[in-house]
Amino acid sequence: MLDELALFVSIVETGSLRAAAEKASIPAPTLTRRLQKLEQHLGCRLLHRSARRMTPTREGWQYYEQCRPLVHSLQQATAKLDVTLNQVSGLIRILAPADLANDNLAPAWMSFLAQYPQTRLELELNNYTQDLIGSGADVAIRVGAQPDSLLNMRKLGQAKELLLVASPDYLARHGEPESMDELKLRDLVISAPISTWEVQHRQSGETVRWQPQGKFCVNGVYLALRAAIAGLGILFCPTSLCHSQLQRGELVQVLPEWRGAPREIYAVWSQQRYVPARVRALIEHLAAFCQQNPQLRI
Template sequence: MDTLRLMRLFTRAVDLGSLSAAAREAGTTQPTVSKAINALEAHLGVRLLDRSTTGLLATSEGLRFHERARRLLDEYEDALADVRGHAHQATGLLRVNAPVALGQFHLNALAQEFLALHPDIGIELILNDRFVDLVGDGVDVAVRLGGPLPPDSVARSIALSPRSLVAAPAYLAAHARLERPDDLAQHDFIRFAWLADGDEVTLQRGAEAVTVTTRGRYRVNNALAIRDSLLAGAGIGLCPHWLVHDMLQAGRLARALPAWSGTPQQLALVYPSRRYQPARSRLFMDFLAARIGALPGWTSTVDA
């Protein structure tokens, strides 16, 4: 029995959520994949998948086996590369999770650049604005912007983005003049939903720090929507520079209270807390650490 082949087909079926998709990727048929997984279940003596007309779902035993199997397959591929003298030529599929706006502004282009450098690696870039379960969702590397980090994970901070108060020039011209942080209470403040600090905003000017309570009728859980709302003149927002630097340069947005700034937004790379880390994950994180800090709106936190 080719156990490694059966494990590959099983892990890809779980990753892709479909026996047919796993079959297409492997260049075989759906019945062949189904029989392979049946054989693996018989060999293990446990049911790994629940199949239905709407798709498939890993059982609790299947989820545990999936994580261990992916790790074993990664180690096997790295061992092959090492013994053949090509350890630098990492292979396999890299599953990356990141916020939508960051993916659109930076990661999509960086992923293409990385793929060109490493032709034997594939990337599955999952963009959403929720915190995923790294292990449960089979994510190798998650890109996090600020906020608390998920449990049972390891984080590597690689860059910071300054945050400033910004608004459309037309909005600033039509509303009460901002002269000090407390004046924010007279303005419509647009913010990200579900912030731990709620409506409170802390601003710094040198060693001086002030916390003010803002007010606003609109909050949204997507950075692109915040950017669009600010451009439309809907209010003021405290935004990281990576999100708005181009609009500031073009004059479509302007800084308010330019002497004051918010706490810089941290960008961290997060991966499951486990002893073994695939070579492709290490390569990708090193690549991002070297590239993101040099992009407009960012400063690197990586030691030179």
């Protein structure tokens, strides 16, 4: 019905059936049939037909004057929606882990904005899992298994193994632990949300999982790293976030045969929403970025 109405308005404005058909990119006979269908639905003739021109009847003029503003308003709304959904522009709201977003993914935000200057990014950073749907965000970056079946997801990359690390000064003062039982008795630095430590022996496959009591606990890796470098204790940390400190010798591995498993990085978004082009572009950009980063590559 709405399509037939728009075609009728176009016929009146262009002055001929052929011109309206060309504007709509449909055959003239098809347009004639749809016009006839509209007239049958309304129960009156809308146009006087002649060999050269079509002019509205009295009822046609009345119908045209009433419907024209509605058709134009709908066309404008559709055009605006098309821009919103199909052009890479506008605001993207993102939930992301603070440490990952601040460190490994930091260059990705900058390069995305450079590539798509008509977009805006609004990041809400938190190291705990937030409610994506309730927050109104477009997409969330999450690490680890994603059991929520109400969300779509795309694997972006992989956070490498977690390592037990400490400063050379701490190990010089306290000695290096020689077993997991001895490790549990040492001063530990806890960076939530990695509050449960699960490590596996590389040769035997033995797995140890426990919730340590820390000498220093913080809900972020950066301060935990500083605490470990300062000699406060042993830290369980993703390789992707401590590799620079290991290379510089500020930290060294403890019990190197014991490691935590790699964790996959996902982009997740609501199944209930159409994904605008700007969000799709961001997801693709992050996936490509992760595959170019040795610390995040799958």
